Amino acid sequence: MARLKNLFGPAVLMAAGLGVVGVAGYGFIGLTGHTLPAADAAALASLYLLVNIIGPGLFVALEQETSRATSARLAVGGELRPVVRHALLHGLIMLVAVLALLGAISPVLTARALGGQWGLFAAVVLSVVTSAGVYLVRGLLGGRQRFHGYAATLGVEGVARLLPCAVIAVSGPDGVLYALAFAAGSGFGALAGLPGLRARTVVDVHLPGEGGEPEASTFGSMGRGLLLLVVGTLLMQLVANLAPIVVTSRLVSDPTTAQAFASAFVLVRVPLFLFAPVQAMLLPGITRAATTGDTATVWARLRLVLLAVAGIGVPAAVLSFTVGPLAARVFFGAEVDLAGAVVGLLGVGTIALMVAQVLQPGLVAFGRHRYVTAAWVLGAVVLVGLLFLPGDPLRAAIAAQLAASVAVVVVMAVGLFRAIRGGTLATPPAVPVGG
Structure with a gap:
């Protein structure tokens, strides 16, 4: 693994991981379009758009603000536990808000965009949970500049989406199974990034007058920044x-x-x-x-x-x-x-x-x-x-x-x-x- 890291720099691995995610997305659309009836394929295309709006459109803001707060804390020699705690709390607040909104519009959304299939709506809900997890992990990895771990979240997410969909296409196409497999991919991506978070970056000891910050100040500033970025x-x-x-x-x-x-x-x-x-x-x-x-x-x-x-x-x-x-x-x-x-x-x-x-x-x-x-x-x-x-x-x-x-x-x-x-x-x- 060390030789692989030395051979391929972070930029190459990041680009490769993103490429895998892109191939998985196009593969999902291609497989569903070729193996399902037109109406079901259209519903899966709508799900694909919803998943991408929820991820890049919402939770990437959580990633960026978490990365900023992590990097800033490391720059002044502070401990990361408050940043992680506040990022988790903000992520949970976002998650609850998005789930509540989806619940409120679920009858209309399911009937008009998802072909009346509640199984597809369940996949959308799953994608919200997995997106929150993977973008939070990426924010913590990016803030620590652990880009090999970041790239792993991308690559595993793409593979975890593409391979199950290929198996479903061969064994017996099913729209709901396609959707659940695609939505679950981000969760596997989040798990792939966890090993990169285990090693400690800084010593969790405050020096007098250095790196300290009131809890309310950190939470409030992250919240304001997150809202603006969303x-x-x-x-x-x-x-x-x-x-x-x-x-x-x-x-x-x-x-x-x-x-x-x-x-x-x-x-x-x-x-x-x-x-x-x-x-x-x-x-x-x-x-x-x-x-x-x-x-x-x-x-x-x-x-x-x-x-x-x-x-x-x-x-x-x-x-x-x-x-x-x-x-x-x-x-x-x-x-x-x-x-x-x-x-x-x-x-x-x-x-x-x-x-x-x-x-x-x-x-x-x-x-x-x-x-x-x-x-x-x-x-x-x-x-x-x-x-x-x-x-x-x-x-x-x-x-x-x-x-x-x-x-x-x-x-x-x-x-x-x-x-x-x-x-x-x-x-x-x-x-x-x-x-």
């Missing part, structure tokens, strides 16, 4: 995914063009998906630097990752302009070739969202959660306002996607510039108490 991540999902849904609704008379646009949209998002681990890997290091006032290190790390964004995003955007329409037809079966400019401009929007993925951890590290929320609020307002402009739905969607993404980046950049120039945390994660 709003921000939900709106991020809106900005990232709403356009093809609206285009499809506006092109009822031209479904082939709508399908081609949706295919191109998914295609140009591939770099964004592959770049997703950057937040988990970037946040702990810059949080420690921000906590100790080392703004030079913060800027150096952000600049390096932004250069990586340019190195990945610019070639991807060029490919979107040149071969994007062909790729959409070959890989997704699009029956209409969109103009290269349409796909290319969507690729440019993806670059902006990748930049936002880099800037957001910087804001969280400095405690500027409000800028994160404000950026996504503005982006959502711009997106919705432009999506429904009269005229060509494709032009409206492209304009909306570009303008919204740029608006998000501008707000985040302004907030981060002010944070780095000030060099202090807006809400310090540790308040020394005299001893």
